[in-house]
Amino acid sequence: MLRVKEGDLDKLGLLFERYKRPLFGFFYGMTKDAELCEDLVQNVFFRILKYRYLFRGEGDFKTWMFHIARNVNHDHFRKNKWKLKESLENWEERLGTDENRATEFQQDEEMQLLSMAMERLPEDKREILMLSKFQDKKYKEIGEIIGCSEGAVKVKVFRALQELKEVYRELEKHL
Amino acid sequence: MEKEKIRELINRYNSQLATTAEIKQIETLLEAGSIDLDELKDIHALEGQVASMEFPSPTGNLDDRFYQMLALERKVKSSFSWRGFFSWPELAPKLALASVTLLIGVGIGYLMKPSAPANADPGVNQQIAELKEMVMLSLLEKESAAERLKAVSLTEQMSAASTKVTGALLETLNHDENVNVRLAAIEALKPYVRDNHVREELVRSIARQDSPLVQVALAEMMAALHVKSSVKELEKIVQSDQTPADVKTRIKQSIDILI
Structure with missing residues (x-):
């Protein structure tokens, strides 16, 4: 660079x-x-x-x-805040049809469910999980990106995963 | 918290038995670095699953658009644009250079203008003299011989040079690497030869000179101003084997005048 x-x-x-x-x-x-x-x-x-x-x-x-x-x-x-609401509604519709999702990326059921759970997370939680995924769990670097300490990042990741676990289990019940 | 209790807390969490308060405690321990996310079984597994999630890849459109943008930027970079000219990171050094050039221009223009009328405010005259002195001293420090010559010639415009100025001229005469600058310094020092200190320093300077031109110029000046104390130094040059014959003849003529 x-x-x-x-x-x-x-x-x-x-x-x-x-x-x-x-x-x-x-x-x-x-x-x-x-x-x-x-x-x-x-x-x-x-x-x-x-x-x-x-x-x-x-x-x-x-x-x-x-x-x-x-x-x-x-x-x-x-x-695009005004568009966001509409697109979220569309997502909800799309989430209802598992077949769509299954053909979309040909993921196995577990991954598909995880993907659905991810979409239902609040934006900040989805973001921290994506940063953790693409920054290979380097929490210090993630802290530099979002402006907080390494420890605070760990807590954020923990909370996001906790919620993801709950949403995932909730979705599992409906299958 | 003791290790034992931390272990117990982790076990409770991993057995799905942790209460809300205990989860809060886990958060505190995570933040402090006392426990790691990997120790929490479910969390570790879920994080691994997120890490292995596969996403589609971008299409070739993205590549096309990116390389188009890069090509455009390269083109813009190689051609002049007013927008680029006025963008701050580009503009800042240009502005700084322009300001410095303007200031130097104003300074030199100010110094080059005809001297102030006799009835001018003495305070202003004093300020002008100080300014000239300052510019002269800073020009003498320049690497360019032309700038140093300009500095030496500035003293001609000074009604009365300070000891700082004559000192700087003597320093130039003794140490400047450029012969022309040293010759100009001799000329500039002429009006101050009545000053004992300047006269003595000029005499001392004769022995320090290695340039025949400067040696002859100094000898002629000594003769013209009847500085008899310089004879000894001049004779040393005449006796030196390294002094060219023509120079010896010219210096002898000066010595004859002085004696």
């Missing part, structure tokens, strides 16, 4: 190739809308390019990138 900052823009291509999938996955975990995810990933790289001079090189690039990704996600949902 330091090379990109110094003007070697071709190096951003390497970073894009390395991180487009985890970034897409992060947004997919948050939105479940593949088309929108591509827009959001593009937006993250646009910001990286535009604000490359702000990268100090003190920390990990991935941490800086997810910090931007988080802001992009928040900005998107702030701008």
